[in-house]
Amino acid sequence: MTILNSITRRGFATLFAAGMTTAFLSTSTASAATPDEIKQSGTLRVGVLVDYPPFGGTDANQQPAGYDADVAALLAKSLGVKLELVPVTGPNRIPYLLTNKIDVLIATFGITAERAKQVLFSNPYSALTIYVLAPKSLKVKGPEDLKSVSIGVARASTQDTAITAMAPQGTEIKRFDDDATALQALISGQVQALGASNTILAQLTKDYPKMEIEPKITLKSQANGMAFSKSNTALQEYANTFIAEIEKNGELSKINERWFGAPLGELPPMPKL
Template sequence: MHRRAVLHGITLAAGLSLLSALPAAAQTVEEIKGKGKLTVGMLVDFPPFGITNAENKPDGYDADVAKLMAKAMGLPLEIVPVTGPNRIPYLLTGKVDLLIASLGITPERAKQVAFSAPYAAIEIGVLAPEKTAIKAAADLAGKRVGVVRASTQDQAVTNAAPKEARIMRFDDDASAVQALLSGQVDSIGVSNVVAKEIKAMAPSANYEMKFVFRQQPNAVALRQGQDALMAWVNDFIGTIKKNGELNAIHKKWLGTELPEIKAP
């Protein structure tokens, strides 16, 4: 029993030591101001939301939102590059104040972090030339629709398209895009991220997203229980939506007006 008590004491002491070694986590805007800067975790390998520019600095949609947030707080901004797997751990251990890291709102993640109102969304829809008469899934009847095999787009088109649609499956995005550009297909199922790249490759074709199957809203992530900070963040997002600044960012990086984004 004595040996167990000693071991328990050692384990408890080690745990307390580990906790004390973690950075102090700011809980409010005033506490963030107290440390002199806003620290934001962001992906830098997910264009156009997160990239590294020619000056080797973080850039993209998320970076522009983070810059506006720091400006609203009256603070300098420090962007901390994160990865998909480590972004939530970075937040939970206080290495960053919050995440603006293309984090989609899901029930599983909501068990770990608190989500703000959405500020962006990945959309899955059908892209085709402006002159192509498609307004809804029913209009795909008789049309050749390209998709990447076993992708989210494949699932969405297969579930929604009428049986008269000719679904043509390709092994990767590059092949599907080339099929559209060459006229091998009339349209393709695609995300708004890839759609923006296609429009840039062939501006004269006047490609447009005909309709959207689904949205994956992205939100700012905070630690749970940061109610005051969450209220400030939501107010900030509402403000940049109303004054047009978020729409300008969306047009800059995705080439379209900011759509109506519904929280799941």
């Protein structure tokens, strides 16, 4: 009897704990804040990356700063509330959202069908764009001009695949172990052009302005969206209207120019999910 009672008690405790965990997750997810609730609370909690500048980094005081933080500040201003920036990482972005630690993710979050199974996405507000980059003086207008140009890329990267498929036969493509090494090859003159993202372009514009590096060919764009819990269609709709407004009035372009050294180009369309 004692053993049976003990098993019963342990079984009940296990079931109780499991039930409480389920209830907690269910409650957390269900309580995602709508625009009206955020206005009533007076604070918008936004998850941002701090390890991926200039989209998400830190300032001199080690506070979150970057493109995403600036967009978050405009969103909080639009709602008329204070902004609380919550640092997140790639792996914990979705768990933070689904357990109600934040109201929205603005964290360089690529819009994909797989992620859309867990979260709602806004329309794109930024793009991670892959280019062929080169000095302004180098005449490259299209793929056919690459035959006479040496191009550096990170081996097996997205840009390596795209340039290999696009460039005319005989194009000199030099492959390096990573983006940093390929970047140094451009700076040192080992190559004339570079396959890289707009984050690398921003670094070159800031640290090596005399090189006058500019995009020559756009290879690929990844649409980034804000993310919300599945039940939070109200905040998703508010965000879509907000994004359209700041794109139209030029505020989003100003943010892009601040962090990437160039006006905002046309945002990619919402991917088909």
